[in-house]
Amino acid sequence: MSNAAAARTFPKKTAWERMKKWFRILWQQRALVALCLLPLAVVILFQYVPMYGVLIAFKKYKPKRGVWGSAWLDPWYKNFQEFFNNVNCEHILLQTLKVGVFSLIFTYPMPILLALMLNEVKSKWFKRSVQTISYLPHFISIVVICSMLNTFGSLDGLFNNLRALVGLPRVNMNAGTAFFMPMFIGSAIWQGVGWGSIIYLSALSNVDTSLYDVANIDGANRFQKIRHICLPAILPTTTVVLILNTGNIFTQDYTKILLMMNETNRMDLEVISTYVYRMGIQDGRFEFATAVNLFVSVISLILVVGTNYVVRFIDPEQSIW
Amino acid sequence: MKKTLALVLALALLVGCVPFASAEGGTMNREGLTFPELPNNTLKITVTTANWGTDQLPTKMQKLWQEKMEAYLGCKLDITWQIAPWNDFRNNESVNLAAGDLSDINTYSQGSLVNGYGKDEDGDSLVLDIMDYKDYLVYYPEFVEGHVGGWEGVTNDDGTSYVFWDGYDNDLNLAGGQSFSAYAYRFDVLKKYGLQPAQTWDEFKALCAVLKEKIDAGEIENAKYVMSNGASWMAFFRGFVGTFHTWDTTYWNGKEWAFGPIEDNFRTMLKELHELYAAGYIDPEYATDDSADAKAANGNILIVPTNWAGSVQSWNQAKVSEDMEWGLAYLPSSEFGTAWKWGSKLSGKNLGTTLTMGIIISADTEYPEWIVRLIDYQYSEDIYKMLNWGIEGEDFVTLEDGTRTYVDEILNAENPGQALADRGIMASASARTGIPFVPQIFSTILQYSSTEPWWSAEKGWYDGKYWIDTAVNGGPDSVSPYDRAPLTHLNEEESKMKSTLTSACEKYSKVGANQFITGELDINDDAAWEAYVAGVKSQTEDFDGFFKTINEKTDVESLKYYK
Structure with a gap:
């Protein structure tokens, strides 16, 4: 080995030395560490500590005996077995997937489109007005939204008035399942598109304006500028949002579905979250509801990891980890 | 001096502690x-x-x-x-x-x-x-x-x-019904056209037809539909189960414990209700509209078969026209006999x-x-x-x-x-x-409790009170078997099972029943009915096994208590 090569070889650090270095860095950045302590404590206290409660999914839970004191189920997977043996299991899973996937397909791109369109608007007052108006529905309670949907979908409601204008017959849109999906997703878009666009507008505001100047010199039209400047600029953000939204496919806003249910569609609209609510909260079967929700959490984790893997496979720079 | 003080304090402490310990x-x-x-x-x-x-x-x-x-x-x-x-x-x-x-x-x-x-x-x-x-x-x-x-x-x-x-x-020893024991009618409309509340199911259907004609002819102000539900969260059919001698959940049917919504009588009732729906007598929003009270008070509907005791009084207080008058008449009878009422009270001191x-x-x-x-x-x-x-x-x-x-x-x-x-x-x-x-x-x-307008074949139009007149007009035959059920002892697991079964199967059957009423499912199609029954049963682990157990554990001898 030459002297030069020997000089490039560093002695390997021991674990103790690495730890000492880690603590030294922490000490040097103690102000930042102090800032993180409170949020970290909140996460540990409210996200990790309660996790021991998932144990009741495997136990014959008796409140008097507590989580640890309750006996283990025999077999330990009895609650999961009961869920998978339930004849409604397949329907509930499919309905959950259907609502989740359609929600993702239709609600995910809308804020991106709105952000791109607003980015092209030159008039500042118009842009700000549109932004403010589009944010407002985000602050309306879900109960009010569902009440509005119920009123609009009734025989004399707004939606039926619009149908009548174009010569379509009046129908009770709140009954059955035929109009559930358009009303569920349409209202979600209406309520979330403005609020969801904020993050993309923020990303677009960081684009170096000289890029637009260069594009102008090169004779690029608006669509070409969007394609070659704006979209690459927000790509990391869109990717992160997509990965996180994918994890939510099985955990939709169950309160909205619950509020849209009635005696003509209750069983057809059942998704995992409403099922867990019904079994856990209404029927007081905490252990069974915990088992079902644990199953959903595992599926969601797989979806997030899987999506990240796909993204990393396509473009390693865009993946979260 | 100090020693004395210390001794006194120690004694005081001791005296203070002794009764406390005794009280504990x-x-x-x-x-x-x-x-x-x-x-x-x-x-x-x-x-x-x-x-x-x-x-x-x-x-x-x-x-x-x-x-x-x-x-x-x-x-x-x-x-x-x-x-x-x-x-x-x-x-x-x-x-x-x-x-x-x-x-x-x-x-x-x-x-x-x-x-x-x-x-x-x-x-x-x-x-x-x-x-x-x-x-x-x-x-x-x-x-x-x-x-x-x-x-x-x-x-x-x-x-x-x-x-x-x-x-x-029950110091009056009257077996009055709790609720869902009388149909609410627009008395002013019936009186105007020389009509009267129905005593039988056939009369009820005929009355609906007459009222529909009047509505279609625009003769009744504000009226849009013959009937609707008392509230969207109530099962519409609950007002009809008594007439058809069945019930909307687990109940004692006089012979055994059964789940009402899969019985033949229940199917017969759904067939009849579908006919009424198809004829346009029932408000299409009966199961989804939360403004049933407003519809009644505004005069948009003329009959409310499923209603709480007290509903009629509130509609009469909120009515938009002085001429309007809501009143009650006992449930119509059917081929099965006198209609059963819900919640017939026991006599004397009871639970x-x-x-x-x-x-x-x-x-x-x-x-x-x-x-x-x-x-x-x-x-x-x-x-x-x-x-x-x-x-x-x-x-x-x-x-x-x-x-x-x-x-x-x-x-x-x-x-x-x-x-x-x-x-x-x-x-x-x-x-x-x-x-x-x-x-x-x-x-x-x-x-x-204040009086409300009532009608009976014997008394005609009169002022009555719900809990008295459901007893008097229904008569002894209107006391349903499920209000006089025999003793059944269930253990912890069976009690929980009953609770889960009732909750899950009821929810499923309500949706299915509404689909049969509106025609989304064909009530005359045996395959559709069998699929519905199988669906109801599948809501719980062992539906048939549970009913077998509950019936085995029923002490039919205890029925003698009621006699």
Whole structure:
């Protein structure tokens, strides 16, 4: 080995030395560490500590005996077995997937489109007005939204008035399942598109304006500028949002579905979250509801990891980890 | 000097500690029963209960209740109240039970569900077994004796009993229905066209046809549909099941325990309702619209078959035109005979037809003997008559024939129910004093309740009262088998199973039934019906097995009690 090569070889650090270095860095950045302590404590206290409660999914839970004191189920997977043996299991899973996937397909791109369109608007007052108006529905309670949907979908409601204008017959849109999906997703878009666009507008505001100047010199039209400047600029953000939204496919806003249910569609609209609510909260079967929700959490984790893997496979720079 | 002072202080400490130690661990005897001694002679407890519209705590009767209780128990009561609105209370009740979150004393409304939290194989329990303190009961047994099977009827198959069930004093011995026992009609419309409420199902269909013609001809102002539901959350068919001799959940059908919505009679009813729907008599929004009360008060509908007792009065108060008049007539009979009414009351002192509401005690409570004694005293005439009638001279007077009547100040008040509630008198049910549930007296409820328009073939048009006229017009044949069911003892697992089955299967059947009514599913198609029945059964692990068990565990001999 030459002297030069020997000089490039560093002695390997021991674990103790690495730890000492880690603590030294922490000490040097103690102000930042102090800032993180409170949020970290909140996460540990409210996200990790309660996790021991998932144990009741495997136990014959008796409140008097507590989580640890309750006996283990025999077999330990009895609650999961009961869920998978339930004849409604397949329907509930499919309905959950259907609502989740359609929600993702239709609600995910809308804020991106709105952000791109607003980015092209030159008039500042118009842009700000549109932004403010589009944010407002985000602050309306879900109960009010569902009440509005119920009123609009009734025989004399707004939606039926619009149908009548174009010569379509009046129908009770709140009954059955035929109009559930358009009303569920349409209202979600209406309520979330403005609020969801904020993050993309923020990303677009960081684009170096000289890029637009260069594009102008090169004779690029608006669509070409969007394609070659704006979209690459927000790509990391869109990717992160997509990965996180994918994890939510099985955990939709169950309160909205619950509020849209009635005696003509209750069983057809059942998704995992409403099922867990019904079994856990209404029927007081905490252990069974915990088992079902644990199953959903595992599926969601797989979806997030899987999506990240796909993204990393396509473009390693865009993946979260 | 210092030594003397130290000695005095030490002695004072000792003297102070000795009675305290005795109070903590000591017992006392009263009437041959052993009671633990209370610190400072004060029973300090927490009570979780509900509010039914009027805050009961500041009322005169609540204060009197506490005074009487303290005098009876011979100790001070220090109660911490946890009170939630009734609807919230009911929504959270099963969660609180599942979480083991109980106060010393708790109002309860979930029927046999509590058995799932009773003694396990090791004897551990979340709730107190009253039978362990049976010797301490003086007044409750009189109400128990009025229940089918007496003590056997209120105990589980392992001999336990976890609830002080809600008592009822039917001093008039009238078997009036609770609700859903009469159809509401627009009397002004019927009178105008020389029509009358239907006595039979065929008459009902014919009446619907006539009214539809009038509506289509624009003869009836504001009217859009012949009929609708009393509220979207109520199963529309609940107003019809009595006519077709079936029911909307698990019930005793006179021969066995069955699930009503899969019976042949239920299918027959759905066929008839589908015919009515197809003919355009039923509001298409009957199952989804929350504004049924407004539709009734605005005159958009002419018949409401499914309604609460009291609905007609509220519609008549909110009506948009002075000419409008809502009234009631007993359910029409059918090929199956006289229509069954719901909730036919038992005679005398009893615990109601279904054991659903009551009071439970935490098994962890420190002084169960005192608490059992306290609850038991609420079943004494001394307490429950006071809370139902109030104070003689102030709230009621005794007439020459010995009967009681509320004072004019209450009866002539703009809202007699509220006048009673403000005093803490339970008859209005808006303020429930004591620790709910305290037994109610039938005659007090009838006293303050105002009259409403009624019709019967014998009397024609007249003013009546729901709980009297459903008894009189229905007659003895209208008492349904499910209101006079035999004894059935279920263990912890079976009780839970019954609760889960009822909840899950009911939800499924409601949706299916509505789909049959609207024609989304074809009620005349055997395959569709069989698929629906299979769907209902699949909502629970072993539907048929459960009904086999429950029927095997039913003591049919106990039916003799009702005769």
